[in-house]
Amino acid sequence: MTVTTQVLELKLFIDGEWRLSTNPDTNKVINPANGELIAIAPRATIEETNEAIKVAKATFESGVWSKISAQERSAYLLKIADLIDEKHDELVELEIKDNGKIKAEADIDIDDAASCFRYYAGLIRTPDGETYHVADPLQAMVVREPVGVTGLIVPWNFPFLMSVWKFAPALAAGNTIVYKPAEVTPVTATKLIEIIDEAGVPKGVVNLVLGQGSIIGETIARSHDVDMVSFTGSTEVGRNIMRNAAGNLKKISLELGGKSPNIIFADADFETAVDHALVGIFYGSGQVCSAGSRIIVEETIYDHFVEEFIRRAKNIKVGPGLAEGSEMGAIVSESQLKNILEYIEIGKKEGATLASGGNRITENGLDKGFFVEPTVFVDVTPEMRIVKEEIFGPVAVIQKFKDEEEAVKLANNTIYGLAGGVFTSDGAKAMRVIKQVRAGITWINTYGPTYNEAPWHGYKQSGIGSSLGTFGLDEFQEVKQINISLNVGPTGWFSNH
């Protein structure tokens, strides 16, 4: 893998043209593994954002994308997937430098992204309408149509993949796009647009507006020319988007935060449970919306579990994503690092026992990057902030339960409902418990795997609507009933004097 050293100069992409912003203020993009400047990104103005929206609206109405056949759009999506595969190594390298994740994680993200485009390329060619048996002389049917101008706002934890989860169904359905990636990770976002352009997607269909959420995100969410906002990010910003979307009652799809429970029963395969619980919280340095950040363990194995979990957590090799042997990468930014360290202090003040980790790592040349030890808290109570709030870092809290009822009660004691896991060798108990967990993405005797074919869906304050699968396509479509008379003539309802 080649490591590029040159600082990238990113641009906006509006109506098929790459250009800088009129705003002289720029955003400096840092490699979180070593603090080096990797890119300079423009910060678009409200006017430029509105211009991108206008272009997306005019392009939608022109029909160059919305009115072409599904076969044609599908062919573009397949071409995009091929280009992602072709540029796999470059994308992986850029994602690592932009986000700080390790190579094995970035490899999965880029492969999944190509697969996601292929999935929607296929799905859009399958039958999706309905007809109804109604009385003669009528024929009734339902057809699906694109929503129109979609605003896609994404976070920094899976910059490329989270974007693709939106782009693939949005494009498949025939929508046009105004895209705002996170300021901390705009690099592979730019590459995605380059790829879509290279695949020959007509100009104006995708528009990239780089800059601050408080300016660009707000403008997109408020605009009456935007028909839908698909947002992935924090619950707090999601709430704000919902409020701003009310002006024109635009469609919203929100994939938000989590504080997901991972329930471990005493009869679980012990090694499996420990191993998956580690992956559940420390994959992606814990910067994963579905992270199993609350580990809930049956009291008879609690001490043994905690001991083994900590032993394994201490062994995790933390280091730069591009360095051989790194098992857990950097925290995305200095401000996220600060948040995480603050939460660790809060945990200590609240009276929880810091059982392992808890510090920034500065040895072995990691001092210029943002690295945190895998951290474990025990002796926690449900009222503690570290148990209730999403930390979004490598910090696990381990809770204790007596019986099945208490396990479910603890699991559901949260405002969130994104994910959850249960480990047990009793099949009936596994199903009984998982069905009671109020969350959309769940696992039995594993933690983490999901598929482009299945819906990604948050209950409660983890979101509204779904990503992926057929459900993810539905979000980007309107449904229309068409009733056709097969006997053209007056109704005779009103007398004709």
Ligand code: NAP
């Ligand atoms: P965030 O702060 O909510 O930001 C997400 C995106 O929204 C960024 O592009 C951000 O722009 C933008 N934004 C900020 N303020 C905005 C506003 N007022 N209006 C419109 N857009 C605005 O989230 P984050 O810190 O990037 O990501 C972490 C969060 O994402 C966590 O809570 C995590 O659980 C959640 N997440 C959820 C899922 C899921 O599928 N459920 C997946 C991944 C992540 P800036 O560039 O200015 O920040």
Ligand code: MG
């Ligand atoms: Mg943010």
